Amino acid sequence: MKSIILIxxxxxxxVVRTSYLVxxxxxxxxxxxxxxxxxxxxxxxxxxxNIDTLLYQDSKLPEEADILICLEDQYEYxxxxxxxxxxxxxxxxxxxxxxxxxxxxxxxxxxxxxxSKLGITAADNLKKNNLKSYNEIFSKILNxxxxxxxxxxxxxxxxxxxxxxxxxxxxxxxxxxxxxKRWPSKEIxxxxxxxxxxxxxxxxxxxxxxxxxILFCDDSNMxxxxxxxxxxxxxxxxxxxxxxxxxxxxxxxxxxxxxxDSLGMHLAIANSVNHLSFFSPTSANEIDDxxxxxxxxxxADDYCTYKPYTDNESLSYTRxxxxxxxxxxxxxxxx
Numbered sequence: 001m002k003s004i005i006l007i008x009x010x011x012x013x014x015v016v017r018t019s020y021l022v023x024x025x026x027x028x029x030x031x032x033x034x035x036x037x038x039x040x041x042x043x044x045x046x047x048x049x050n051i052d053t054l055l056y057q058d059s060k061l062p063e064e065a066d067i068l069i070c071l072e073d074q075y076e077y078x079x080x081x082x083x084x085x086x087x088x089x090x091x092x093x094x095x096x097x098x099x100x101x102x103x104x105x106x107x108x109x110x111x112x113x114x115x116s117k118l119g120i121t122a123a124d125n126l127k128k129n130n131l132k133s134y135n136e137i138f139s140k141i142l143n144x145x146x147x148x149x150x151x152x153x154x155x156x157x158x159x160x161x162x163x164x165x166x167x168x169x170x171x172x173x174x175x176x177x178x179x180x181k182r183w184p185s186k187e188i189x190x191x192x193x194x195x196x197x198x199x200x201x202x203x204x205x206x207x208x209x210x211x212x213x214i215l216f217c218d219d220s221n222m223x224x225x226x227x228x229x230x231x232x233x234x235x236x237x238x239x240x241x242x243x244x245x246x247x248x249x250x251x252x253x254x255x256x257x258x259x260x261d262s263l264g265m266h267l268a269i270a271n272s273v274n275h276l277s278f279f280s281p282t283s284a285n286e287i288d289d290x291x292x293x294x295x296x297x298x299x300a301d302d303y304c305t306y307k308p309y310t311d312n313e314s315l316s317y318t319r320x321x322x323x324x325x326x327x328x329x330x331x332x333x334x335x
Contacts, residue, residue, distance in 0.1 A: 003032045005065040005084060007091075009057070009077045012244070013266035015041045016153070017134060017288070018071065019048060023152055024144045026050035034062060036080060043244045047154040069142075073115045075100060090141065109137050120306060128304040133288045151290050153270035159249055171204070171211040171333070174254035174273075175235070176264030177228070178221045185280045185310045186260045188320070193228060196258075196317040200324060201233050207334055214250060216240050216264055256328065258320075261287070268292065274331055276324050280312040281305060294327035296320055 004025065008018045015037060026033055027050075034053040035045060045054055055061065057076075061083055068086035070093060072078050078092045078100050092102045092115065101117075102110040110116060112130060116123035139146035155163065177193055179186035188196075197213070204211050213235040217225040222237075229235045240247045248267045251257060257275035259265040261282045268275040269292055277287070280298040289295070296319055297303060300311035328334070 001030070001032045002066040003034065003062075003064075004029075004067045004069060005034045005036065005062060005081075005086070007036045007068075007070040007072055007077060007081055009036070009038045009072055009074075010041070011263070012041060012044065013261075013263040015044055016263070016266040016270050019045060019050075019270075020135070020149050020151060021138055021142060021144070023048070023050045024149050025142060028144055028148070031066070034065070036061065040244075044248075047156050049154065073100065073110075073113050106141055108132075109141070114306060124305045127283055127286075130283060131285055134286050135288045149288075151270045151272065151288075153248060153252075153267070155245065155249065159245060163249055163252055169210055171209055171256065172214060172254045173200070173211060174214045174216060174251055174257040174259070174264075174268075174275075175228075176216045176251075176257060176259035176262065176268075178217060178224070179260050179262060183281050183308055185308065185312050186262060186282065188260075188278060188312060188315050190224065190227060192315065192317045192320070196320050196324075197228070199317065199321040203321075203325065209333065212236065214238055214254065216247065216250070256331075258324065265293075274327070276320065276327060278312075278315050278320065279303070280315065281307060281310040294323050296323045 006022065008015060022033055032052045033050060034055060035051050036055045039056050045051055057080065064085040067088045067090065068081050068084055070078055070081040070091040072092055079094050082094045089103055091106050092100055095101045100115050111118055112123050112127040135146050135149045139149060177187060213233060215225055215228060215235045215237050217237055217239060218241045225237055238250050248271060251267045251273055252271040254273055257268045257273055259268060259275055259277050261277055261279050265275065265277045269289055272292060274292050276294045278296040280303060283304045284295045284297050296315060298312055299314040302310045
C-alpha cells in the first residue's frame with residue numbers, strides 16, 4: 001500500500017477542516033495515511049477511521065513515504081518533513097540554505113501565507129482578494145474533487161450513544177464569543193455582545209419561542225463570562241478546557257451557534273450545526289461552511305490582514321442581529 005504522511009500541527013480549527021481532505025484522499029486513493037500533529041489535536045483525530053497512524057512532533061517519525069504533505073509555516077514544524085525521505089513533496093520544506101520554501105503546486109495557498117515568497121504586503125492583498133475556499137484550492141493541489149469533500153467529525157461509541165437531537169422544542173443557542181491571544185480582534189467587544197444577546201432575547205420572547213443559551217468559555221475568560229450572564233436570560237457555561245470532544249458534542253446538541261472564526265466555528269461546520277460567524281482579521285471566503293453559516297464581515301480597510309489587532313467596530317450588534325434574524329427565519333424558526 002502506498003503511503004501519505006501529512007504534517008499539520010495547528011491551529012485546532014485548521015486541523016478539523018484539514019481532516020476533510022484526509023478523509024477524501026483515503027476514499028479516493030486508499031493510501032496508508034500518517035498524520036503528524038500536536039498532542040492537543042489528539043482528541044479531534046483519534047476516532048477518525050481514515051487515519052492509519054497518528055504521531056506527534058516528539059514521536060519516532062517514519063523514514064520514508066510515497067507522498068509527504070506539509071501544510072505548516074513554522075520552521076520547527078516544517079523541518080520535521082526533512083527527516084523523511086519521500087518520492088513527492090507537496091507544500092512547505094526546508095531548502096539547502098535552511099530557509100522555508102514551498103512547492104510550486106501549492107503557491108496558490110502559500111503565496112497568501114506568512115511565508116509568502118512575495119512578501120507580507122502582497123500576501124495580505126492576495127488573501128483579501130481571494131474568492132476561492134480552502135477546499136477549492138486544495139482539491140486542485142491534491143487531485144481530488146471538491147464535490148467529494150464533506151464535513152465530518154468522528155466520536156467513539158460512548159459519545160455516539162449519548163448524542164441525540166434536541167426533541168424538546170427548546171431552541172439551544174450556543175455562544176462561542178471569545179478568541180485566543182494570537183488573534184484578539186477575532187472576537188467582538190463586550191459592548192457589542194450584551195446588546196446583541198438582549199436583542200435576540202427580546203425577539204424570541206416576542207415570538208414565544210422557548211430557548212436557552214450555552215456559553216462556551218475557557219479558564220482565561222471566565223471573568224468576562226460572568227459579565228455576559230448578568231443582564232440576560234440565564235446562561236449555562238460550558239468550560240472548553242476540560243475536553244475538546246465534550247466541546248464538540250455540546251456544539252452538536254445546539255440548534256444554533258453564534259461564533260468567532262475559531263475552533264468553535266469549525267466544529268459547528270463539522271457537526272452540521274447552523275451558525276452565525278463573524279470575520280475581521282481572517283478571510284470569510286476561505287471558509288467552506290457547506291451551507292450552514294451566515295457570515296458577517298468587517299468593512300474596515302484592514303479586514304483580512306495578518307494583523308492581530310484589526311478594526312472590528314463595523315461588526316455592530318445591529319448588523320449581527322439582523323444577520324441572525326435573517327438566517328433563523330430562513331431556517332423556519334418562526335411561523
